[in-house]
Amino acid sequence: MKRVASNLVGSVIEAWQEVRIHKTRVMLSLIGVAVAVCAITTVVGLGAVAQQATLESSERSGGRAASLSLFASTNDGSTPTKMPEIWRTALERYQIDYASRVVNTSQTVQFADGAVPVQTVGVDLPYGTMHRITLEKGVWFTDEDQARLAPAVLVNSIFWDRLGRPDLRTHPTATLVGERTTTAVVTGVYPALSWETEPAMYMLADALIAITPVVTDPNLQFGPPSYELWVPVDVSEQLVTALQRDVQGALGAEASVQVNRQDYAAYMDGDPYLSLKLTVGAIAGLVLLLGALGLVNIALVTLKQRIREIGIRRSFGATAARVFFAVMMESVVATVVAGIVGVIAAVLIVKSPLVEDFISQGQVTDFPPFPVEAAVVGLVCATVVGALAGLIPALVAVRVKVIDAIRY
Amino acid sequence: MTLLHLEGVTRTVQLIDAPPLTILSSIDLDVDIGDRVSIVGRSGSGKTTLLNLLGLLDNPTSGTMLFEDRPVHSLSSGARDRLRGRAVGFIFQQFNLLQGRTALENVMTPLLYAEGRQFWQRARIATEMLERVGLGDRLGSLPDRLSGGEQQRVAIARSLVRGPRLILADEPTGALDLETGETVMDLIDDVAAESGAALVTITHDPAIAARASRHLRLDHGVLQVISAVPA
Numbered sequence A: 001m002k003r004v005a006s007n008l009v010g011s012v013i014e015a016w017q018e019v020r021i022h023k024t025r026v027m028l029s030l031i032g033v034a035v036a037v038c039a040i041t042t043v044v045g046l047g048a049v050a051q052q053a054t055l056e057s058s059e060r061s062g063g064r065a066a067s068l069s070l071f072a073s074t075n076d077g078s079t080p081t082k083m084p085e086i087w088r089t090a091l092e093r094y095q096i097d098y099a100s101r102v103v104n105t106s107q108t109v110q111f112a113d114g115a116v117p118v119q120t121v122g123v124d125l126p127y128g129t130m131h132r133i134t135l136e137k138g139v140w141f142t143d144e145d146q147a148r149l150a151p152a153v154l155v156n157s158i159f160w161d162r163l164g165r166p167d168l169r170t171h172p173t174a175t176l177v178g179e180r181t182t183t184a185v186v187t188g189v190y191p192a193l194s195w196e197t198e199p200a201m202y203m204l205a206d207a208l209i210a211i212t213p214v215v216t217d218p219n220l221q222f223g224p225p226s227y228e229l230w231v232p233v234d235v236s237e238q239l240v241t242a243l244q245r246d247v248q249g250a251l252g253a254e255a256s257v258q259v260n261r262q263d264y265a266a267y268m269d270g271d272p273y274l275s276l277k278l279t280v281g282a283i284a285g286l287v288l289l290l291g292a293l294g295l296v297n298i299a300l301v302t303l304k305q306r307i308r309e310i311g312i313r314r315s316f317g318a319t320a321a322r323v324f325f326a327v328m329m330e331s332v333v334a335t336v337v338a339g340i341v342g343v344i345a346a347v348l349i350v351k352s353p354l355v356e357d358f359i360s361q362g363q364v365t366d367f368p369p370f371p372v373e374a375a376v377v378g379l380v381c382a383t384v385v386g387a388l389a390g391l392i393p394a395l396v397a398v399r400v401k402v403i404d405a406i407r408y
Numbered sequence B: 001m002t003l004l005h006l007e008g009v010t011r012t013v014q015l016i017d018a019p020p021l022t023i024l025s026s027i028d029l030d031v032d033i034g035d036r037v038s039i040v041g042r043s044g045s046g047k048t049t050l051l052n053l054l055g056l057l058d059n060p061t062s063g064t065m066l067f068e069d070r071p072v073h074s075l076s077s078g079a080r081d082r083l084r085g086r087a088v089g090f091i092f093q094q095f096n097l098l099q100g101r102t103a104l105e106n107v108m109t110p111l112l113y114a115e116g117r118q119f120w121q122r123a124r125i126a127t128e129m130l131e132r133v134g135l136g137d138r139l140g141s142l143p144d145r146l147s148g149g150e151q152q153r154v155a156i157a158r159s160l161v162r163g164p165r166l167i168l169a170d171e172p173t174g175a176l177d178l179e180t181g182e183t184v185m186d187l188i189d190d191v192a193a194e195s196g197a198a199l200v201t202i203t204h205d206p207a208i209a210a211r212a213s214r215h216l217r218l219d220h221g222v223l224q225v226i227s228a229v230p231a
């Protein structure tokens, strides 16, 4: 054990001295290694950021895995009146906690500078969790909000800007214009995506239905509510079938019922950036190979001058194994240093505002930190290349005959 | 305990298209702790070959050789390397310092192959050793900035830094002028005496051979004891 520690530290020290002495030549071949490691790390890092972007935006629209949607209409296009009852029964029967109605409508809001139609989504409490909605200010709907007389609304930041960015603790209100005017309380603000330009808001579905005048054809103002469920992935398929059967059975033949899985994981298999990753990865691999060949070359050239030195070291107690390891460590130490440089460069590239903007395309509100696995991949590549490049000179070094090396 | 015991040791080399060449034949030799042995002989008589055997750099072709009572042919190559590192210190004619490394790094080199205190405290131990050979102010100097005598003093410090029981010097003054050679030999004698190590010196120079207490001559691979060195 004692011997292992001193052998390891000793080899690294020897290797470092060797790299230091041949620094110019080593530096040149290491530039290639650093560039390649940087490219590989950047690709892996960008891939992770891009995946996060895709995930975030698809979760916001499609929900988390596995999200089911249920859509029912009678053949004349209207919402079946029995639906609320059927929905409640289904949730109880299958013990589904995360479920929400989704009512899309347009609600006119009176701002200081005029009345504006605002895209409004009526939802139930679990919707916030189901779509991982994060608020800039305030909190998602709570049980108390359901009992409010003045309905609570969660507005996007554009809406909030148009209200004059009031402090939520002052209970700012918004005027909802309809057949009769309703005053709503703004209880939260969520970030608008960068491509959004219009105000938008969420309301609880019951509150939304209550303030919106009943019209004869509900399709005119309301889309018929759709229903969403967030269920464990492994039972999602059975549930799709069961819900389809139950609801269809309850509504009878003159209704059409569609139950689908709608989260991105349902139809996206594989990595959309795979081909980009493979291309950049292959180029980086090639650069890495060239850098490694440069290292091997330098090691072999300097080895000729070093045969004597190896003989001297052996005469002072260096074992063959130690010489092998020390020569191998030279390229490992060198490539790991280059690898660290490459990883740092990759972090700077991936985290630069320019690249973040390009990758996110306005879809990402929360940038993930630089992925650790990308840095690990880069360093592992550097170490493996160093070890492989060191193998050949190390094999040559152990074959040095000590008595010939120190004879002249 | 006998440090070294050689009995009927031979060393032959296999040549291509020629009969085997016998470099050393039937060598008998004992070296004890604290011995001062000098070996003289003409160029090509096999002195370096013998020294390589004594220093565990090479193996006898036949015969018995014990190092600290252990038969050397039974040692694995790793064990032989470690034993050499711990127990043997070499001083070469051409100094054989590592180029591009400072005096201190050169003296630290053998300690890199040690363990425990010697390994972890190598900078302090090597500094003390360089101070002992009078180079305490040249720790950071590279070999090509040192005179021949100074380089050999660095080499002496390096050979002694692990406290070996056997010091092997192959024409240690061969590359130095007479006066410098004398000072270097004084130093080797002193440090060897301090540490109680055995010293085997190969030399051309009768004056240097005369410093030893036992005198040997190698002639065409045959080792003979001589009573005194002819002046």
Ligand SMILES: Nc1ncnc2c1ncn2[C@@H]1O[C@H](COP(=O)(O)OP(=O)(O)O)[C@@H](O)[C@H]1O
Residues within 6 Å of the ligand: B013, B021, B023, B041, B042, B043, B044, B045, B046, B047, B048, B049, B050
């Ligand atoms: N590996 C070898 N192959 C062939 N000849 C060798 C080898 N090693 C030594 N010799 C020969 O053996 C003789 C003794 O060499 P050496 O021990 O170096 O002599 P010295 O040190 O006394 O000058 C020389 O003639 C040398 O050429």
Ligand SMILES: [Mg+2]
Residues within 6 Å of the ligand: B047, B048
């Ligand atoms: Mg010789």
